[in-house]
Amino acid sequence: MSLLSITHIKKSYSTVDGQTLPVLKDITASFDTGEFVSIVGESGGGKSTLMNIIAGLDSHFSGDVQVNHQSLRAMSEHQRDRYRRENIGFIFQSFNLISHLTVLENVLVSLEMTNLSRKQQHARAEHLLTQVGLHDRAKVYPNQLSGGQKQRVAIARALASDPEIIIADEPTGALDEQNTQDILHLLDQISASGKLVIAVTHSQIVADHGTRVLHLENGQLVHDTQLKPINSLKQKTEKLATHRLGIRATFLMALKHMQRNLGTNLLITFGGAIGIFSVVVMLALGRGVSGYMHHEISGNLNPTTVEVTHKVKNGNSAAVQMTAHDMKTLSNLPHVTHVEKGYFMPSVQIQYHGQQVTTSYSQTYNKTFLSKNLISGHNPTGNNEIILSRDVAKKYNRHHYQQLLNHQVTIYVNAVDTQQKPVVLSHNMKVVGFTKSSNTAVVSWATIDNMAKAQRIKLQPTFLAVTTDRLSHVKPLQSKIKKLHYNLTGVDAYIDTIDRYVCLASYVLAGIAAISLLVSAIMIIVVLYISVGTRTKEIGILRALGVQKADIRSLFVSEALILGIVYSLLGLLLAKGLSISINSAAHSFIHYPIMQVAPAFALFALATGIVISLIAAWAPAHKAAKLDPVEALSYE
Numbered sequence: 001m002s003l004l005s006i007t008h009i010k011k012s013y014s015t016v017d018g019q020t021l022p023v024l025k026d027i028t029a030s031f032d033t034g035e036f037v038s039i040v041g042e043s044g045g046g047k048s049t050l051m052n053i054i055a056g057l058d059s060h061f062s063g064d065v066q067v068n069h070q071s072l073r074a075m076s077e078h079q080r081d082r083y084r085r086e087n088i089g090f091i092f093q094s095f096n097l098i099s100h101l102t103v104l105e106n107v108l109v110s111l112e113m114t115n116l117s118r119k120q121q122h123a124r125a126e127h128l129l130t131q132v133g134l135h136d137r138a139k140v141y142p143n144q145l146s147g148g149q150k151q152r153v154a155i156a157r158a159l160a161s162d163p164e165i166i167i168a169d170e171p172t173g174a175l176d177e178q179n180t181q182d183i184l185h186l187l188d189q190i191s192a193s194g195k196l197v198i199a200v201t202h203s204q205i206v207a208d209h210g211t212r213v214l215h216l217e218n219g220q221l222v223h224d225t226q227l228k229p230i231n232s233l234k235q236k237t238e239k240l241a242t243h244r245l246g247i248r249a250t251f252l253m254a255l256k257h258m259q260r261n262l263g264t265n266l267l268i269t270f271g272g273a274i275g276i277f278s279v280v281v282m283l284a285l286g287r288g289v290s291g292y293m294h295h296e297i298s299g300n301l302n303p304t305t306v307e308v309t310h311k312v313k314n315g316n317s318a319a320v321q322m323t324a325h326d327m328k329t330l331s332n333l334p335h336v337t338h339v340e341k342g343y344f345m346p347s348v349q350i351q352y353h354g355q356q357v358t359t360s361y362s363q364t365y366n367k368t369f370l371s372k373n374l375i376s377g378h379n380p381t382g383n384n385e386i387i388l389s390r391d392v393a394k395k396y397n398r399h400h401y402q403q404l405l406n407h408q409v410t411i412y413v414n415a416v417d418t419q420q421k422p423v424v425l426s427h428n429m430k431v432v433g434f435t436k437s438s439n440t441a442v443v444s445w446a447t448i449d450n451m452a453k454a455q456r457i458k459l460q461p462t463f464l465a466v467t468t469d470r471l472s473h474v475k476p477l478q479s480k481i482k483k484l485h486y487n488l489t490g491v492d493a494y495i496d497t498i499d500r501y502v503c504l505a506s507y508v509l510a511g512i513a514a515i516s517l518l519v520s521a522i523m524i525i526v527v528l529y530i531s532v533g534t535r536t537k538e539i540g541i542l543r544a545l546g547v548q549k550a551d552i553r554s555l556f557v558s559e560a561l562i563l564g565i566v567y568s569l570l571g572l573l574l575a576k577g578l579s580i581s582i583n584s585a586a587h588s589f590i591h592y593p594i595m596q597v598a599p600a601f602a603l604f605a606l607a608t609g610i611v612i613s614l615i616a617a618w619a620p621a622h623k624a625a626k627l628d629p630v631e632a633l634s635y636e
């Protein structure tokens with residue numbers, strides 16, 4: 001039984017004007033191992049079409065092709081890919097080597113799909129290159145070879161997976177006489193080694209060289225002439241098992257292609273890195289600024305004490321009195337250790353040696369005040385003690401304001417009596433300290449309470465200072481207080497709001513910066529689309545070698561992935577570098593790292609870069625995988 005038999009092969013093409021063009025009209029023939037068959041005939045007679053059908057590249061035909069009793073018609077696309085990998089070796093007129101791979105790597109593409117170990121693959125590739133006389137050119141690229149040498153590489157590649165059938169389409173078409181003779185000699189050796197060589201040719205020299213000539217005319221087999229006895233009928237003992245190219249090989253191939261197009265890829269990497277860099281910088285600055293605000297605010301105020309007032313819809317909550325009931329309610333909240341009465345004084349007049357200064361905002365002392373805020377002296381915890389902010393004190397003595405310490409001043413505070421009539425409370429106070437805050441004066445609750453009592457007024461607090469035991473309990477306490485429809489006052493209460501605005505601003509800026517990521521995604525799409533166009537032939541070659549669609553797809557996806565990973569890392573590195581220099585510069589001014597590249601931002605940046613590049617690769621990779629192998633091979 002013959003190795004290859006074709007029965008009743010018919011094939012038509014549709015022309016652009018909608019006509020049907022019959023190219024092969026019922027071809028039947030069989031071929032055996034050891035044969036060197038030349039197919040000759042007029043140009044356009046259907047020779048290449050027949051070869052594509054035998055090679056399993058074209059499945060749109062009627063009739064059948066049987067190889068080792070297996071019908072090609074019954075095969076799925078994956079099975080046909082495997083059939084090409086294991087049974088077919090291609091030699092083309094225009095060599096069809098992959099330009100960005102070395103001679104050795106071109107031969108290895110086929111071998112990488114065999115089950116041989118990497119060492120065996122290299123040994124076999126080197127052995128085949130020695131066989132075709134090119135062992136010393138293994139490391140060079142195809143454009144550094146002569147036409148004859150290129151065809152020898154193509155022959156070595158065709159033999160790599162040890163296929164039974166070698167299909168040579170005009171193998172000597174681009175060669176001079178000497179090279180033609182050398183290649184024919186090699187083909188002779190191949191057929192003599194027990195393989196079937198089928199060569200499509202216009203050359204009489206080639207046709208006369210083989211063991212048999214088939215003459216195609218007008219889509220029909222008109223002559224089948226045996227020229228010589230078959231070289232050998234040596235049966236193959238073992239066949240090389242194959243598998244798909246796989247992720248590792250496609251990834252390495254993508255890397256090699258990128259190396260050969262370094263300039264373009266560096267530009268895309270740089271563009272993408274700028275995008276990632278800008279996004280990370282915005283997020284890191286947002287985090288740094290909000291951290292700095294927390295640090296400053298909780299550094300100047302006691303973070304475990306919050307000031308609470310009544311919530312009022314319209315009007316000033318600072319003027320609504322807090323009752324004993326409020327005090328009890330707040331004291332009973334979990335983790336509350338202390339509740340202190342407090343009084344807001346919208347304006348306090350302070351008189352010293354006949355000179356009167358009015359503060360814009362004052363309140364009674366409570367635990368939210370930190371001693372470190374004092375420039376000198378101590379907090380006004382005792383009776384009839386007052387501390388002044390530095391700016392207020394300077395109004396009395398610009399250059400030596402500290403001289404006011406321990407001096408007596410008179411204060412006047414506006415309040416209301418039991419009939420809600422306005423009264424002015426006044427008393428002499430001793431200045432016991434100065435604070436960094438601005439335009440304020442602070443006295444204790446007891447002091448103001450006594451001033452009121454002196455005028456027979458029972459002063460009700462206008463806020464309560466609630467202290468909790470631990471910093472971690474502050475946030476839950478604040479939300480519980482809010483749920484009870486109280487209001488949180490003091491700067492600390494605004495941290496969340498400011499935080500929200502800073503976060504929002506940094507997200508908006510990061511969003512704007514992300515536009516450059518979009519641009520880099522478009523760049524990747526454009527470059528990959530162009531790449532699909534310029535690599536159409538390469539895709540055809542790979543498909544002819546038995547590479548599956550999925551591997552073609554992963555070839556392009558790998559390129560995008562490499563770009564995504566490299567530009568994300570570069571962007572991150574640049575952002576980290578900037579943060580180091582900004583923070584070291586900021587250290588001398590604010591003693592705080594104002595740009596914080598959190599690990600989450602690094603992960604986010606990496607994930608964004610990868611996702612964007614994968615999305616960008618999707619359409620071009622699909623386009624490449626969907627290319628018809630026959631059309632891709634004939635692409636000029």
Ligand SMILES: Nc1ncnc2c1ncn2[C@@H]1O[C@H](COP(=O)(O)OP(=O)(O)OP(=O)(O)O)[C@@H](O)[C@H]1O
Binds near residue numbers: 041045049050
């Ligand atoms: N994809 C296609 N669509 C339409 N017609 C096609 C297509 N491919 C080939 N043909 C036509 O089929 C016919 C046979 O083409 P084929 O390439 O098989 O001929 P050939 O014998 O190999 O020619 P040559 O010796 O010049 O290489 C030609 O007329 C060609 O124009």
